[in-house]
Structure formats: structure tokens, C-alpha cells
Amino acid sequence: MTTYYSEEHExxxxxxxxxxxxxxxYAQNALGDIVFIEVPEVGNNYDKGDEIAVVESVKAxxxxxxPVGGEVIAINESLESDPALVNAHPETDxxxxxxxxxxxxxLDELMNAAAYKAYIDGLE
Amino acid sequence: MMNKQGRPTDINTAASLSxxxxxxxxxxxxxxxxxxLIYEIGDTQRTGVDLEDLPVFESRLCGITRDNEIxxxxxxxxxxxxxYTRLSRKNYAIDMGLYxxxxxxxxxxxxxxxxxxRLPGLADIHPLQPISTVQGALELMDRLxxxxxxxxxxxxxxxxxxxxxxxxxCGLMAIRAALDKRGENRTIVLxxxxxxxxxxxxxxxCGYKVKSIPANKAGRVDLRxxxxxxxxxxxxxxxxxxxxxGLFERDIIxxxxxxxxxxxxxxxxxxxxxAIVGKVRPGDLGVDAMHINLHKTFSTPHGGGGPGAxxxxxxEALAPFAPVPYVVHGEDGFALVEHVTGGGDSFGxxxxxxxxxxxxxxxxxFMMSHGSDGLARVAExxxxxxxxxxxxxxxxxxxxxxxxxxxxxxxxDRFLEGTGVTTLDFxxxxxxxGYHPMTMYFPLVVHGAMLIEPTESESxxxxxxxxxxxxxxxxxxxxxxxxxxxxxxxxAPLKRLDETLAARxxxxxxRKED
Numbered sequence: 001m002t003t004y005y006s007e008e009h010e011x012x013x014x015x016x017x018x019x020x021x022x023x024x025x026y027a028q029n030a031l032g033d034i035v036f037i038e039v040p041e042v043g044n045n046y047d048k049g050d051e052i053a054v055v056e057s058v059k060a061x062x063x064x065x066x067p068v069g070g071e072v073i074a075i076n077e078s079l080e081s082d083p084a085l086v087n088a089h090p091e092t093d094x095x096x097x098x099x100x101x102x103x104x105x106x107l108d109e110l111m112n113a114a115a116y117k118a119y120i121d122g123l124e
Numbered sequence: 125m126m127n128k129q130g131r132p133t134d135i136n137t138a139a140s141l142s143x144x145x146x147x148x149x150x151x152x153x154x155x156x157x158x159x160x161l162i163y164e165i166g167d168t169q170r171t172g173v174d175l176e177d178l179p180v181f182e183s184r185l186c187g188i189t190r191d192n193e194i195x196x197x198x199x200x201x202x203x204x205x206x207x208y209t210r211l212s213r214k215n216y217a218i219d220m221g222l223y224x225x226x227x228x229x230x231x232x233x234x235x236x237x238x239x240x241x242r243l244p245g246l247a248d249i250h251p252l253q254p255i256s257t258v259q260g261a262l263e264l265m266d267r268l269x270x271x272x273x274x275x276x277x278x279x280x281x282x283x284x285x286x287x288x289x290x291x292x293x294c295g296l297m298a299i300r301a302a303l304d305k306r307g308e309n310r311t312i313v314l315x316x317x318x319x320x321x322x323x324x325x326x327x328x329x330c331g332y333k334v335k336s337i338p339a340n341k342a343g344r345v346d347l348r349x350x351x352x353x354x355x356x357x358x359x360x361x362x363x364x365x366x367x368x369x370g371l372f373e374r375d376i377i378x379x380x381x382x383x384x385x386x387x388x389x390x391x392x393x394x395x396x397x398x399a400i401v402g403k404v405r406p407g408d409l410g411v412d413a414m415h416i417n418l419h420k421t422f423s424t425p426h427g428g429g430g431p432g433a434x435x436x437x438x439x440e441a442l443a444p445f446a447p448v449p450y451v452v453h454g455e456d457g458f459a460l461v462e463h464v465t466g467g468g469d470s471f472g473x474x475x476x477x478x479x480x481x482x483x484x485x486x487x488x489x490f491m492m493s494h495g496s497d498g499l500a501r502v503a504e505x506x507x508x509x510x511x512x513x514x515x516x517x518x519x520x521x522x523x524x525x526x527x528x529x530x531x532x533x534x535x536x537d538r539f540l541e542g543t544g545v546t547t548l549d550f551x552x553x554x555x556x557x558g559y560h561p562m563t564m565y566f567p568l569v570v571h572g573a574m575l576i577e578p579t580e581s582e583s584x585x586x587x588x589x590x591x592x593x594x595x596x597x598x599x600x601x602x603x604x605x606x607x608x609x610x611x612x613x614x615x616a617p618l619k620r621l622d623e624t625l626a627a628r629x630x631x632x633x634x635r636k637e638d
């Protein structure tokens with residue numbers, strides 16, 4: 001299972017044709033206590049870069065842009081009642097949605113773990 | 125203990141003693157009284173009004189009469205009055221002290237405005253009265269419109285929008301109407317990263333896609349990035365000037381020219397017009413539409429104190445698309461154009477009536493009591509005060525962008541690095557010092573933003589005291605006294621509230637205990 005990262009601080013882990021997407025530890029830390037998450041509907045199609053979800057924290061509301069295009073095949077239903085999951089486990093239990101990737105070439109534009117770490121170090 | 129003037133008027137001595145020795149039977153602490161919800165105070169056995177018993181009558185409600193108790197709490201008049209007076213004492217208001225909420229322009233509301241707005245000839249009229257009986261009110265609107273056009277150098281103004289964001293909607297609807305008339309289907313609205321959140325929201329509401337323009341290192345729109353983003357798809361740019369970092373957009377004329385050359389319109393968010401009123405006319409800068417927050421620039425009460433008003437000035441190109449109703453000079457005096465007549469280009473109507481009359485009155489009173497020279501002084505003094513605050517704090521707080529600033533100055537949280545104190549904690553500690561906090565975490569372009577707008581209302585003595593309080597807090601934070609901040613406010617009627625819990629589990633409804 002390979003994980004990629006976007007400059008907007010989303011992660012996507014790949015299993016076959018399916019990508020699981022969430023926000024990174026860096027993103028949850030920057031957002032602060034998350035109070036509400038709007039996830040997409042299963043069955044909807046999105047292009048890479050489309051606004052797909054919204055995260056509201058005590059500090060700000062932020063849009064989530066999907067790092068790859070495709071059809072949403074599952075959402076994390078726990079987030080509705082327990083948005084704090086994203087603060088506690090952003091890169092595991094706090095996943096947002098699963099997408100059936102339409103074009104795996106889009107992954108090439110994302111970063112691997114080492115490149116993402118260097119990227120956020122540069123932001124400090 | 126003595127106060128700062130050496131008089132024995134110590135505030136809150138009890139706070140220095142153990143709380144246990146001051147446990148009171150009522151839960152009140154001297155003049156700081158505990159307050160219940162109004163439903164918890166009242167009951168159904170009491171009332172503040174003495175209604176006559178109804179004579180026997182035949183109900184014509186055909187069986188839909190209520191058969192259960194409503195259960196609304198009744199209170200006597202003094203109880204109701206005391207409840208709201210006690211609540212108001214827990215509040216902070218511009219009438220109590222400096223209110224440095226950046227971008228909100230919490231300036232003094234002169235009492236002459238209130239006096240004029242309460243004149244029966246203005247306060248007791250109704251929008252549906254015959255036009256012949258409200259000639260004075262229409263003249264007042266016409267005169268206010270005249271001065272708004274004069275101050276902005278624009279040929280037309282729509283008076284009906286009821287707030288800043290409503291004005292934005294008016295402006296973008298005029299732009300869309302103009303583009304429709306040209307037969308063009310442009311889909312994108314540009315907005316800088318630092319824009320007020322209402323700008324992208326307005327554009328989205330009008331069906332546009334929003335594209336964000338980055339800022340340059342000086343905190344202003346990156347002209348090159350803007351020019352790259354322009355094209356045949358761009359309907360308009362929405363830009364605030366001075367911008368939300370409190371900086372004047374120096375390239376504004378180049379920006380306007382570039383947008384016009386690409387066939388788009390220039391919407392200026394006039395929220396910060398108070399910094400340039402009487403000094404700069406937006407019409408001279410190439411603006412096509414701009415709302416004016418009467419409640420900011422012209423001091424009408426807002427922020428819980430009253431409704432706003434957001435008249436929109438329009439350029440020659442957009443004037444034909446202005447909404448109805450508007451005041452015209454007719455044969456028999458003033459008249460209101462209420463309908464779009466055949467062939468007219470007006471995009472229609474935004475409000476039931478003609479706008480926020482009470483705010484119109486107060487704004488005109490503010491203008492006339494200041495005069496044109498006084499309005500220029502408003503801009504000068506608000507800019508002077510903000511620069512004084514900036515200059516007095518920039519050695520110990522971290523200024524986000526190099527000054528001079530306009531009417532507000534922007535700091536970020538770099539100066540708190542390593543102290544364990546966040547912008548939020550710092551703001552809460554200001555409450556203990558007796559101040560409403562500044563705007564925090566906005567604009568989003570800097571980390572842990574603190575945006576301070578003192579306004580022209582404050583004297584040097586008042587601003588000096590504020591600066592002194594901030595310098596004291598910064599020194600405390602840097603000396604390691606983080607507890608002063610992380611638990612603040614200590615001295616407010618309510619202590620640190622759990623914002624996260626409140627947002628995750630809001631309790632919005634009171635229920636009677638069985």
C-alpha cells in the first residue's frame with residue numbers, strides 16, 4: 001500500500017484501483033479542534049482538484065480538494081458524530097472518503113512521504 | 125491598594141482573597157450578579173400586563189383553538205427590565221471602552237445621530253404611506269445619495285442593500301446583468317487570498333466560480349499573478365482597498381486597467397472606505413461598483429447594536445442596471461421608481477422597500493455634523509491612530525507587513541513562539557485588562573493574525589493606555605507567565621468557554637425540567 005501527499009495537505013493511500021483520502025497530521029494541527037466535517041455523497045464523480053469536502057474547526061472553515069478524480073465509493077460515517085477522530089487519528093481512523101481512481105497517472109503529480117516531509121519543513 | 129491615580133478605588137479586591145471566604149448565598153458577587161435564563165426566572169403565574177377579562181364570546185376558530193398551555197414565562201415589568209439590564213452589564217460595548225476589532229470599525233456612534241433618527245417625523249413614518257406625506261424622508265435619502273456619489277466620484281448609487289454582503293450581491297448582480305446584456309457568459313470571479321469571506325461567498329451565490337489571487341511579499345495583490353489569471357472567462361475582480369491587511373493597494377489603477385482591458389468589471393469591497401473617505405474617490409481609481417458600509421464609515425450602530433446598511437455606488441457602465449426602488453425628482457416633488465418599466469435594464473428588486481431608513485438618517489447626520497473637512501479628518505485620524513499603535517508595538521510584537529498601514533495594523537503570532545501562548549490565549553488575556561480583543565485569526569494570509577483597528581474615536585490617552593496594556597501582556601508572555609494567558613479570562617463574568625464543545629454539541633433549546 002503506497003501513500004501519496006498533496007500540497008494542500010491531503011493524503012491518499014492506494015490499494016488496487018481504490019484510494020483512501022484524508023488530511024495529514026500537519027493539517028489537523030494547523031486547523032485546531034475540528035467541529036464539523038462535510039463529506040461527499042457516495043456515487044458522485046469528481047475531477048482532480050474539485051472541492052469535495054469541508055472541514056470546520058474552531059479557527060476556520062477549509063475546503064478539501066480531491067487529489068485524484070473518480071467516483072466516491074465510501075465515506076467515513078463516523079466523522080459526522082465524531083469529527084474529533086480527525087484530530088486524534090488524521091492518517092488512520094480519521095479518513096474522509098474512498099474513491100475509485102479514474103486515472104492513476106494523476107498520482108504522479110503528488111508527493112511521496114519523504115518529499116512531503118521536506119515540503120512541510122519548508123513551510124515552517 | 126490605590127488605583128493608577130492614587131485614589132483608593134481598588135478594583136476587585138475579592139479576587140486577591142481566597143474565593144471560599146466570599147461564597148455568597150445568592151451566587152452573586154457584589155455588583156456582578158448571577159443571571160438565569162428568562163424562562164428560569166419567570167413562571168406562568170406572573171405577568172407584567174393587566175389585561176381585562178374577556179367577556180363571553182363565540183369562537184370562530186372552528187375547532188382549531190389551542191387546548192394546551194403555551195407555558196411562556198411571565199415576569200413583572202421590573203423583573204423583565206432587570207433581567208436585560210443585568211445581561212447588558214456583562215457585555216462589552218463601544219460605550220464602555222476602546223473596541224479594537226479590526227475590519228469591523230467599531231467607532232463611536234455620535235448621539236446627535238440618535239437624536240435626529242428619533243425625530244417623530246422620521247421615526248414614526250411607514251414605507252407604505254402616500255409619497256406626498258414623506259417628502260422630507262425622500263429628500264433625506266436623495267441628499268444622502270448625493271453625498272455618497274460625491275464622496276466616491278461615482279454617477280449612481282443603489283440605496284436599498286441592507287448590509288455590506290447584501291451590497292456585494294447587488295454589485296455582482298449588476299455586473300451579471302451588464303454581461304448578460306453584452307451577451308457574454310463569463311464564469312469566473314477573482315478575489316485575493318486576503319479577501320473578506322463574504323466576497324467569494326457572494327460570487328458563489330451569483331453562480332460564479334471563484335479563483336484566488338495570491339498576495340506578494342508586501343501583503344498586496346500580486347499584479348503579475350492577477351494579469352495571468354485574467355481572460356475572457358473573468359467576469360469581475362473583487363478587491364478591498366485598503367485591503368484586509370490594512371494596506372493600500374498601490375497598484376489599484378493598474379489592476380483596474382488590466383481588468384477592464386480583459387473585459388471584466390472591478391468590484392471594490394468598500395468595507396474599509398473609512399480609511400480613505402474625503403481623501404480618495406474610488407471612481408477615480410477605476411472602480412465599477414462598491415458598497416459602502418454606512419455602519420462603519422458613517423458610524424451607525426452595528427455588531428448587535430443595530431442593522432447595517434450597504435448602499436452600492438455604480439459606474440457609468442453599471443448604472444443602468446441598478447435595482448429598484450430609487451428616488452427621482454418628479455413634477456410634484458420627490459418620487460420613488462418602484463417598477464422596472466418596459467425596456468429598462470434594472471436587474472429588479474432586492475428588498476421589499478427602499479433600504480435601512482434609520483441608518484440613512486444616522487449616516488447623513490454623521491456627514492453633516494462633520495462636514496467635508498471633518499470627513500477627511502475621520503480618515504486621517506483613523507490612519508494616524510492605527511500607525512501610532514503599529515509604531516508603539518512593532519518592537520515587541522511581530523508586524524506582518526512593513527508599514528505605514530492605513531486604518532488598521534496587522535500582527536502575527538511569531539512573537540509568541542516558544543511562550544506556550546497562542547493568539548487565542550493572548551486575546552482572552554486582553555479581556556482581563558478590560559478590552560474587547562482585536563480581530564484574531566483573520567486575515568488568513570498570516571499565522572495567528574491579530575488585526576487592530578483603533579478608529580478615529582480614540583484620544584491619545586486612550587490609545588496609550590491600550591498600548592500599555594498590550595506591552596504589559598507581551599512582557600508577561602515572554603517572561604514565561606503563560607498561566608496568565610492559558611486560563612484567561614480570570615476576571616470576566618464567564619471564564620474560558622469551551623468553544624469546541626459548544627460547536628460540537630450546541631445546546632440551543634431550553635427545556636423545562638419535569
